[in-house]
Amino acid sequence: MKRVKATTRVQRPTVEEMGLNAGKRTRLKRLLYHFGPGNGTLLFLPVDQGLEHGPRDFFANPESLDPDYELRLARDGGYSGIVFQIGIAEKHLGTFAGDVPLVLKLNGKTDIPPDKSPLSPLLASVEDAVRLGADAIGYTLYVGSPIQEADFVQFRGVRQEAERLGMPVIVWAYPRGEAIEARGGRDGLYAVDYAARVSVELGADVVKLNVPKLDREKAKASPKPYNDLDMSEEDAIAKVIRSAGRAMVLFSGGEKVSDDELLKKARSTMAAGATGLIFGRNIWQRPHADAVSITRQMKEIMQEFMA
Amino acid sequence: MKRVKATTRVQRPTVEEMGLNAGKRTRLKRLLYHFGPGNGTLLFLPVDQGLEHGPRDFFANPESLDPDYELRLARDGGYSGIVFQIGIAEKHLGTFAGDVPLVLKLNGKTDIPPDKSPLSPLLASVEDAVRLGADAIGYTLYVGSPIQEADFVQFRGVRQEAERLGMPVIVWAYPRGEAIEARGGRDGLYAVDYAARVSVELGADVVKLNVPKLDREKAKASPKPYNDLDMSEEDAIAKVIRSAGRAMVLFSGGEKVSDDELLKKARSTMAAGATGLIFGRNIWQRPHADAVSITRQMKEIMQEFMA
Amino acid sequence: MKRVKATTRVQRPTVEEMGLNAGKRTRLKRLLYHFGPGNGTLLFLPVDQGLEHGPRDFFANPESLDPDYELRLARDGGYSGIVFQIGIAEKHLGTFAGDVPLVLKLNGKTDIPPDKSPLSPLLASVEDAVRLGADAIGYTLYVGSPIQEADFVQFRGVRQEAERLGMPVIVWAYPRGEAIEARGGRDGLYAVDYAARVSVELGADVVKLNVPKLDREKAKASPKPYNDLDMSEEDAIAKVIRSAGRAMVLFSGGEKVSDDELLKKARSTMAAGATGLIFGRNIWQRPHADAVSITRQMKEIMQEFMA
Amino acid sequence: MKRVKATTRVQRPTVEEMGLNAGKRTRLKRLLYHFGPGNGTLLFLPVDQGLEHGPRDFFANPESLDPDYELRLARDGGYSGIVFQIGIAEKHLGTFAGDVPLVLKLNGKTDIPPDKSPLSPLLASVEDAVRLGADAIGYTLYVGSPIQEADFVQFRGVRQEAERLGMPVIVWAYPRGEAIEARGGRDGLYAVDYAARVSVELGADVVKLNVPKLDREKAKASPKPYNDLDMSEEDAIAKVIRSAGRAMVLFSGGEKVSDDELLKKARSTMAAGATGLIFGRNIWQRPHADAVSITRQMKEIMQEFMA
Amino acid sequence: MKRVKATTRVQRPTVEEMGLNAGKRTRLKRLLYHFGPGNGTLLFLPVDQGLEHGPRDFFANPESLDPDYELRLARDGGYSGIVFQIGIAEKHLGTFAGDVPLVLKLNGKTDIPPDKSPLSPLLASVEDAVRLGADAIGYTLYVGSPIQEADFVQFRGVRQEAERLGMPVIVWAYPRGEAIEARGGRDGLYAVDYAARVSVELGADVVKLNVPKLDREKAKASPKPYNDLDMSEEDAIAKVIRSAGRAMVLFSGGEKVSDDELLKKARSTMAAGATGLIFGRNIWQRPHADAVSITRQMKEIMQEFMA
DSSP: OOOOOOOSSSOOGGGGGGGGHHHHHHHHHIIIISTTTSOOEEEEEEOOOHHHHOOOTTTSGGGGGSHHHHHHHHHHHHHEEEEEEEHHHHHOOGGTTTOOOOOOOBBOOOSSSSOOOOOBEEEEEEEHHHHHTTTTTEEEEETOOOOOHHHHHHHHHHHHHHHTTTOEEEEEEOOSHHHHHHTOOOTHHHHHHHHHHHHHTTTTTTTOOOOOOHHHHHHHTSSSTTGGGEEEHHHHHHHHHTTTTTTTTEOOOSSSOOHHHHHHHHHHHHHHHHOOEEHHHHHTSSSSSHHHHHHHHHHHHHHTTTO | OEEOHHOOOOOOOOOOGOOOHHHHHHHIIIIIIIIITSSSOOEEEEEEEHHHHHHGGGGTTTTSSSSHHHHHHHHTTSSSSEEEHHHHHHHHHHGGGGTOOOOOOOOOOOOOOOOSSSOBBBOOHHHHHTTTTTTTTEEEEEEEEETTTHHHHHHHHHHHHHHTTTOOOOEEEEOOOOHHHHOOOSSSSHHHHHHHHHHHHHHEEEEEEOOOOOOOOHHHHHTTTTEEEOOHHHHHHHHHHHHHTSEEEEEOOSSOOHHHHHHHHHHHHHHHOEEEEEEOOOHTTSSSHHHHHHHHHHHHHHTTTTO | EEEEOOOOOOOOGGGGGGGHHHHHHHHHHHHIIIIITSSSOOOEEEEOHHHHTOOOGTTSSGGGGHHHHHHHHHHHHHEEEEEOHHHHHHHHHHTTHHHTTTEEEEBBSSOSSSSEEEEEOBOOOOOOOOOTTTTEEEEEEETTTTTTHHHHHHHHHHHHHHHHOOOOOOOOEOOOOOHHTTOTTTTHHHHHHHHHHHHHHHHHEEEEEOOOOOOHHHHTOOOOGGGEEEOOOHHHHHHHHHTTSSSEEEOOOSSSSOHHHHHHHHHHHHHHHHEEEEOOOOOOOHHHHHHHHHHHHHHHHHHHOOO | OOOOOOOOOOOOGGGGGGTTOOHHHHHIIIIISSTTTTTSEEEEEEEHHHHHHGGGTTSSSSGGGSSHHHHHHHHHHTTTEEEEEHHHHHHHHHHGTTTTEEEEEEEOOOOOOOOSSSSOBBBBHHHHHTTTOOOOOEEEEEEEEETHHHHHHHHHHHHHHHHHHHEEEEEEEEEEEHHHHHTTTTSSSHHHHHHHHHHHHHSSEEEEEOOOOHHHHHHHSTTTTTEEEEHHHHHHHHHHHHHHTTTTEEEEEOOOOOOHHHHHHHHHHHHOOEEEEEOSSSTTSSSSHHHHHHHHHHHHHHHHTTT | OOOOOSSSSOOOOOGGGGGGOOHHHHHHHHHIIISSSSSEEEEEEOOOHHHHGGGGGGGTTTGGSSHHHHHHHHHTOOOEEEOOOHHHHHHOGGGGGSOOOEEEEOOOOOSSSSSOOOOOOBOOOOHHHHHHTTTTEEEEEEEEEHHHHHHHHHHHHHHHHHHTTTTOEEEEEEEOOHHHHHTTTTTTTHHHHHHHHHHHHHSEEEEOOOOOOOHHHHHHTTTTGGGGEEOOOOHHHHHHHHHHHTSEEEEOOOOOOOOHHHHHHHHHHHHOOOOEOOOSSSTTTOOOOHHHHHHHHHHHHHHTTTO
């Protein structure tokens, strides 16, 4: 078994070295330095689960069904931005406009039809995002899907429009499909690492990844050398950040976990070189005071990792 | 079994908080306050069954085959608007123009080909609706259909054109497809609740829903927590209205039922927080005098629920 | 068995009540009053069988292979118009232009590939029709086809262009597909009645239908109440005309039949309320003199039914 | 001198005979029957003087500087609609949307540069009007201006877009230019009569005219037979209404006059066959209560002239 | 002489009542509350004099020739934004992007050709502004210019694109031309008051005005009632703010004056109801420390006028 040790924590990409045009640079720097932790890191509150999973995610905290609840959280907690689909953004930004930066998620789908050939269709355009005053757009890319081609082509259009209008592109990079499952699974290092690199190759400015799960048994099905790596979780996180290169990396929180686990994940990913966190259910499934309090603790951790 | 009690009736969204542009606001307020009950509620007469089901629906009342019959009903009953497909609107609005507001249904299909992968193709554009002087457009969205992606993309185009031209968007939100049937069926709370949220996420201003049917046996196949909820019908209605958020909710009448059942449905849905009703066959399958009389009774009920 | 009696012959729609713009009205009135019978009825000579069936249809009368033959017939017989595909129209209208009104058929196909999912692709545009001086366009719609969606979308484009350019739209409404066969067949009352209504819902100004065939055994497979109707042929014809509403109805002749049968069909459909006839092979498979003679007899019948 | 007597009051054009498409008909009927006097006449409140004359017109009643003042007047007085330029409409329609119909004036200018070759440039499009939910658009046409050509061409674009989108066109028909002055002046019967006809020739649905001033001395410079007509004012008014044909005629109020003169003008123009009145300064230069009171008196007069 | 007294300071328009779409609202609120004084007022640093006047304006402080000098000033002084033409913005925003909001001036000209018919041509588009991440665009409108028509038409295009992309529109409203000079001059109350109203009528969200100069002698040439008004400077300032209605008003500094005069102007305009100040030469013609110091004093004054 190959023992791989990441010698140093990965250096976060700086806005200056990312080769961004003026608009992307302006908007990204605003998110990095004028909202959220304000030290060059990013903390986003994603609220697209109502579409992706349905209202079932809101039962844990019935107040969370109302997007104003999350907007208040984002404002009171001081997030870098909130992530909405077009319909919610249009109807709820209202008086929060200007105070809570918007990341408009451009594509999305329900989890109802079978998931064998996932493709998340475009529900809005970059121009919609501009009209709403958004500071970035989000796009879900299913790396490895049997209809990955359609996804790549759809993304090309988004990237080009985003380039023209100076809008930073955040890619939700999700390995999916039978072939992925056959090579160690969607959360294996092989899959996440590949998805990270695909995203930056295709033009992401920021990539949202899941923390890779190190399951040696499942990893045996991965292509070389992933089938035979001996890596700590911290090194695996650093590895996928490194694969994302000059795209900034965000890690997601996934399903709700305990406070300790949450803060541990925040620290370990930031320590490895992540630029930020994007935690949804772990935040808004809590009551307001509790959510603001855990946010404060997360931000304290993030302050240690000034970019 | 989880006993869930909706503590209060849902607050109807107001036009002011819906984030609408001037044209949408003007047209929607005209429907809410200058036609129909006139107290901020909506009462629509849908006449798209000739396309969706074929002429068989008109046998119960042969006069109803002539769209002028429904136009007279809408005028004499004082409806907020009538729903037509493009061909009927073009040929029949005639002297009723200006007296009966038009909701132009933009997509539609027959019920002849197999319904496994339903998609309702566009038969008209928002610009057609503007040219006809319509005050809103209607769109049927099949949530959960295996070709949901194509539906979402088609809807995006409609939403953007409607935004550009200031035209309110009414979504007929219909859960459909094998996966829906496998999770409790198209009328289950899970399905209707999800469809409500999908509609507002994608940009509906008004959503037409069916009253959810509470069948504990079928619901066991639904995802958590829907598989184990103990909810009254009223609370279930309030739940789906709440999931629609800042989109106004209309409930449909479905097949013809008795007067008592009809009025009971009108009362229970309005009491739960619906903004309006969209009853077709239950109205125009009756003779004119009878239809106008039941309409009067429905409107008396609606008067109790000033928005 | 439900005995249904149409109490009166259906009233033909008048041009005035059809809601047509000036161009459509001008062209349609020219066809109704300045050519053909000239009393507000329509008599068309369709010549699209060379594409739809191939040259085999012309063997019965070899002269008919030359479109000039049909043009002479149309002129000498005094037809309301002749129906051609674009290539024939371009090459043959020549000196007949102005004397024989043209209906340009916009879509068409061969009968060579399997017919399970029929769709008739566009071969010409409404603008082609304008350029050729046509007075109407024709479109074949396969109601019930498994790919009905694509057909509906294609037709939307035609309807919108025809509206913009003031060109009357004649729909060849053909029920087709497995699902239609499973519900009583393409010529059953259920199928023809539905096709009539679909056409007017989608925006036809004139609909070409086949006379429904009353086969009680096959009709049992139709949806209610069609599975249990006891109707005379005349009443069935009146029924489908009524379902077409404010679209004028033409009946087709189909394969060649005897003189008596032909004239009987002309009389019975006109008596039931049809606006006109569209007979092809029954006319041009005859020698010129014979064809002109039977045309004269048909027109005498049509004179009895001044619209 | 030729004595010309109009034998009867002119018949107002009906919406039905105006050849309007469905959208124009819907919007115009709404203005005629659902707002304002409601009997088929029109009463508009124009508020474009802030642009055309500058704020000096608001000194007489300082409150009138705030467009909300005029909106309240239009609502409380029950006007058929209010006339605004785009900037005022965007910022003030607000909560009045749906309650006070909007006529969006599409062109406009200041009175600062010399007026020898007047042309009022387009400040907004018909699509802007649709987006704002307007029920008609307004256009100032300078008949006789040395650069009349540019005006006609500019109007053609407006007319075509209005036709496509079903928006009624109201033309402010103003005779202007040296050549007009040389033929009896801008208010002479020759000039107003010609302007009325030009407007309908070019495609106006409604024309705003000034009451012609009968000055025999000045009229001598008019072309035959205007140089030698002996006509009462009532007949002159009837004459220009007749020249406007199937365009409805509105008369303007001009500078503020006494109550008696105002009501006399309302009666005489309506009696002659005008469809409505468009009085601005005469209304909003009064305090609210006074303005609502005179409006009530005007509407009582208009009630005598049901169209 | 008419003594006119403005009874109260004008109420600043709030973002909420301005009828802005989400993008305009977001960007404007960012300028009002997240940069500059941060209390709902605006303080801009304009740097377009290099084009409008040429490099002569930079001699007073040679450092000011380098746009980085003004960018540092804007950042260190905490301005709401800096105003640049496209070329300077492209080349200098660099590392300041995100820290100093950009107002992209879309049109501009030199002062070399004779100024009789001024028109400031478009040098960039709203889309350029979006691409650069600007938060507003600027447009110079020459009210009263003999070629005012071309200016109005050009502005329409800008307004429509800004509406579509959600970009606030700041109008530099400059009375100009012979006719203006003949009516009291470009700085007379008549001229400035008219320019304020024209800007809001045409669709400005923010208007930059010069403080009107009260010269009774020159004012005699103004139209009534401006020719005979007795108004204090404060009341005159309040008057033009009131004429701008729901457009926010900025006052310019003009040529460099003494510290006292500058601060007095800041106080008097803010006290009268201005939303902000736009002082260029008065700031950047000073050395850095001096400029930052005077800016601090200005902002202290602005803090007294929380909007």
